[in-house]
Amino acid sequence: MIYLDWTATSKPLKEVVEVYNKMNEEYWYNPSSMYKNAAIVKSLIDRASQSIFATLGLHDKSIYYTSGATEANNMAIQGFVMPYKNQNKHIITTEIEHASVYNVFEFLEKEGFRVTYLKCENGMIDLDELEKALTKDTILVSIMWVNNIIGSINPMKKIIDLVKAKSHAKIHSDLVQGICKIQPDFDFNDLDLMTITFHKIEGLKGIGALIINKNLQLNPLFYGGHQQNQLRPGTNDASLIVASAKAIRINFAKTIIHYQYVQKLYHYLVEKLAKFSFIDINKKGDYDLLDGYYSPYVLSISFKNIKAETAMHFLEENDILVGIGSACNEKTKMVDRSVYALTKSETKAYHMIRISLGYHNTIQELDYFIEKLQELGNK
Amino acid sequence: MEDHILIRYGELSLKKSNRKQFTQRIQNHIKRALKVFSKLSFESRGMRFYIMLNDEDSKPIIDILQKIPGIYSFSVVSRCASNMDDIYFLAKKLVLNELKDDKNKTFKIETNRGDKSFPYTSIEITKMVGSYLFKNIEGLKADVHHPNFTLYLDVRHEGSFLFTKTFIGMGGFPAGSLGKTLLMISGGIDSVVAGYLTIKKGMSVDAIHFAAPPYTSPLAVQKVIDLLETITPYTEYQDINLYVVPFTEIQKSIYEYTQSDYCITIMRRMMYRISEQIAKRIGALALVNGENVGQVASQTLESIQTIEQVTSMPVIRPLAIFDKQDIVNIAMRIKTYDISILPYEDCCTVFVPKHPQIKPNLNYTIVEENKIDYKRMIEKAIADTERIVLRVNKHYDYLLNNQDKNKKQEIEELF
Numbered sequence: 001m002i003y004l005d006w007t008a009t010s011k012p013l014k015e016v017v018e019v020y021n022k023m024n025e026e027y028w029y030n031p032s033s034m035y036k037n038a039a040i041v042k043s044l045i046d047r048a049s050q051s052i053f054a055t056l057g058l059h060d061k062s063i064y065y066t067s068g069a070t071e072a073n074n075m076a077i078q079g080f081v082m083p084y085k086n087q088n089k090h091i092i093t094t095e096i097e098h099a100s101v102y103n104v105f106e107f108l109e110k111e112g113f114r115v116t117y118l119k120c121e122n123g124m125i126d127l128d129e130l131e132k133a134l135t136k137d138t139i140l141v142s143i144m145w146v147n148n149i150i151g152s153i154n155p156m157k158k159i160i161d162l163v164k165a166k167s168h169a170k171i172h173s174d175l176v177q178g179i180c181k182i183q184p185d186f187d188f189n190d191l192d193l194m195t196i197t198f199h200k201i202e203g204l205k206g207i208g209a210l211i212i213n214k215n216l217q218l219n220p221l222f223y224g225g226h227q228q229n230q231l232r233p234g235t236n237d238a239s240l241i242v243a244s245a246k247a248i249r250i251n252f253a254k255t256i257i258h259y260q261y262v263q264k265l266y267h268y269l270v271e272k273l274a275k276f277s278f279i280d281i282n283k284k285g286d287y288d289l290l291d292g293y294y295s296p297y298v299l300s301i302s303f304k305n306i307k308a309e310t311a312m313h314f315l316e317e318n319d320i321l322v323g324i325g326s327a328c329n330e331k332t333k334m335v336d337r338s339v340y341a342l343t344k345s346e347t348k349a350y351h352m353i354r355i356s357l358g359y360h361n362t363i364q365e366l367d368y369f370i371e372k373l374q375e376l377g378n379k
Numbered sequence: 380m381e382d383h384i385l386i387r388y389g390e391l392s393l394k395k396s397n398r399k400q401f402t403q404r405i406q407n408h409i410k411r412a413l414k415v416f417s418k419l420s421f422e423s424r425g426m427r428f429y430i431m432l433n434d435e436d437s438k439p440i441i442d443i444l445q446k447i448p449g450i451y452s453f454s455v456v457s458r459c460a461s462n463m464d465d466i467y468f469l470a471k472k473l474v475l476n477e478l479k480d481d482k483n484k485t486f487k488i489e490t491n492r493g494d495k496s497f498p499y500t501s502i503e504i505t506k507m508v509g510s511y512l513f514k515n516i517e518g519l520k521a522d523v524h525h526p527n528f529t530l531y532l533d534v535r536h537e538g539s540f541l542f543t544k545t546f547i548g549m550g551g552f553p554a555g556s557l558g559k560t561l562l563m564i565s566g567g568i569d570s571v572v573a574g575y576l577t578i579k580k581g582m583s584v585d586a587i588h589f590a591a592p593p594y595t596s597p598l599a600v601q602k603v604i605d606l607l608e609t610i611t612p613y614t615e616y617q618d619i620n621l622y623v624v625p626f627t628e629i630q631k632s633i634y635e636y637t638q639s640d641y642c643i644t645i646m647r648r649m650m651y652r653i654s655e656q657i658a659k660r661i662g663a664l665a666l667v668n669g670e671n672v673g674q675v676a677s678q679t680l681e682s683i684q685t686i687e688q689v690t691s692m693p694v695i696r697p698l699a700i701f702d703k704q705d706i707v708n709i710a711m712r713i714k715t716y717d718i719s720i721l722p723y724e725d726c727c728t729v730f731v732p733k734h735p736q737i738k739p740n741l742n743y744t745i746v747e748e749n750k751i752d753y754k755r756m757i758e759k760a761i762a763d764t765e766r767i768v769l770r771v772n773k774h775y776d777y778l779l780n781n782q783d784k785n786k787k788q789e790i791e792e793l794f
Contacts, residue, residue: 039601042598
């Protein structure tokens with residue numbers, strides 16, 4: 001089996017699963033209880049949070065564990081803007097965000113907020129457009145770091161500097177496809193809110209996290225007990241949390257090594273695929289060979305005459321797994337927003353498959369994939 | 380464009396004979412606290428101290444400077460070339476920045492011309508910059524008597540230096556300059572505030588806490604650690620020693636053998652005795668606590684007198700006559716309040732009798748406490764006292780550190 005869908009999820013590391021199991025055997029008590037056994041579990045959660053802060057170089061932040069990135073994005077955006085409802089406030093995002101951000105903005109638009117969706121004609125946002133969009137009423141700017149479909153990388157440092165210089169708006173970023181994969185050009189501390197998840201980086205599913213400035217007030221999405229500062233009530237799963245700290249610690253340290261290796265695979269793949277006349281690579285020409293604008297972990301291609309699903313199943317029969325659109329979108333059958341934003345072509349947005357690489361892939365695997373793709377093209 | 384931070388010292392300017400020692404101490408403290416910012420350089424000129432930013436971001440440095448005792452105030456100074464165009468440009472930028480939050484702020488300009496070859500006098504410079512700003516910033520208002528902010532201009536040969544904002548420092552004396560104390564800390568709102576004020580005043584602080592496991596939870600000790608870690612950044616060496624005294628045996632025998640309304644009085648006397656002995660061992664010159672006259676039974680003047688009788692050491696009570704709300708306000712400001720109100724029982728709350736004496740009789744107290752063999756128990760408690768060193772930016776987890784060796788290893792492997 002050749003797995004080329006690492007952006008959808010990854011196989012958990014053995015060490016991570018071991019930690020999870022150990023936690024469930026020994027430290028399964030409710031961390032909110034007052035006896036010693038439980039207090040240790042609470043200490044382990046605190047230690048995990050500090051470990052995540054240390055890994056990412058964060059200070060003066062609070063971390064809230066959620067069920068995943070979708071919840072963290074909702075909590076960040078809804079939680080921050082809802083107190084400003086009916087005050088004619090303005091919020092900014094991009095047209096290529098993951099559905100768990102984009103659809104929240106659509107919802108908020110219906111709730112009366114003024115929304116600007118920044119265009120991403122080159123894959124990434126245009127700083128001039130952002131500057132023009134900022135007003136004194138802008139309260140939140142949410143821009144993803146690395147796009148999950150076309151792999152474009154937003155210029156986060158410039159975005160942060162611009163937003164801070166020109167407005168009082170808070171900045172949220174969905175870091176899911178960047179963390180442990182791309183070396184950041186910015187300081188995570190400069191984001192007011194950030195979403196991370198662990199199952200994309202060889203951690204476990206069922207957990208994500210929202211990290212925010214310590215003094216920032218959010219409205220909760222759920223009401224319940226006093227856990228997590230009452231912002232995200234419910235019994236914490238210490239096993240998931242501690243296992244997640246392990247996953248991010250191991251893989252964050254390898255960001256550069258993995259990047260350099262995957263970049264080689266990516267260049268190899270792009271070079272071969274560029275020769276196929278039956279597909280288009282969904283990148284803007286000017287940026288094709290420039291590193292730093294696109295993530296080597298994600299490559300989106302569109303077929304000229306083959307349906308994406310047909311292609312996917314053909315490859316599956318040949319033991320190759322790729323994605324079509326975002327896995328989170330699979331039931332909606334809609335054209336992909338990110339590819340459309342980039343190509344302005346509905347056909348391309350519909351006939352798109354996503355090849356996403358991991359550091360476990362090899363050149364041999366890619367050769368086999370390219371061979372099968374050629375077969376498909378010849379049909 | 381931000382060039383340096385100008386630091387002004389606090390009340391120590393009055394103490395002529397010790398001035399040099401004091402300023403040296405603050406300078407060392409500043410350098411120690413800013414150690415991680417490797418590009419900074421420092422310069423001392425008379426009663427002012429300069430931190431050259433050399434491209435470091437000023438924001439995190441401002442936060443740290445506000446936690447250094449003995450600094451009266453400081454300003455982040457921007458620099459430009461000494462010509463009118465550059466001065467105009469920079470002045471406009473700084474003024475606009477001031478008006479960002481409130482457009483109606485009034486201002487004035489104060490100019491100092493160090494470079495006497497500069498073609499305009501300081502009065503002329505003030506006028507020229509003023510009229511430029513009025514022309515270029517709509518609705519700008521001046522008020523020379525009670526301005527909301529002042530634009531300071533210092534025109535020198537090597538460049539012109541401008542600033543508008545003055546940050547208020549902590550005030551007080553250089554940390555540690557007035558000697559060492561031992562802080563009795565419970566985990567409530569008051570004692571940590573007392574510790575903070577003591578550090579601010581220029582004394583160094585070690586802390587002592589009485590734990591009564593298993594009646595008090597290890598979380599109560601952790602709470603004390605978390606509180607002390609909050610005030611550690613204010614200390615001279617960025618650390619605090621905490622002594623945790625095992626108090627269970629003493630507390631149990633008090634409750635078993637002495638009259639119940641005298642329990643608190645006797646318990647406090649035991650705490651003072653132990654604190655005094657530990658203070659002497661570590662070279663502390665005074666005890667500090669958060670007692671507040673009238674707040675609880677053990678803090679009436681009569682109680683304080685009966686309790687304090689066991690020690691000959693000076694006892695400093697920074698909060699003795701504060702209103703509770705004023706203490707709470709400080710606790711909120713230094714961010715200890717939310718930790719203090721966590722619901723863990725400490726040894727002051729766990730064994731409280733229904734009707735404690737508010738006017739304990741000294742002779743009767745002595746008769747009662749002689750019913751227990753406290754000298755031996757105190758000796759043992761001191762021998763078993765645990766010392767924990769708390770450091771800035773390095774969280775100490777009491778429970779995890781108290782696991783046995785194998786368990787510790789097992790926990791390490793989880794991370």
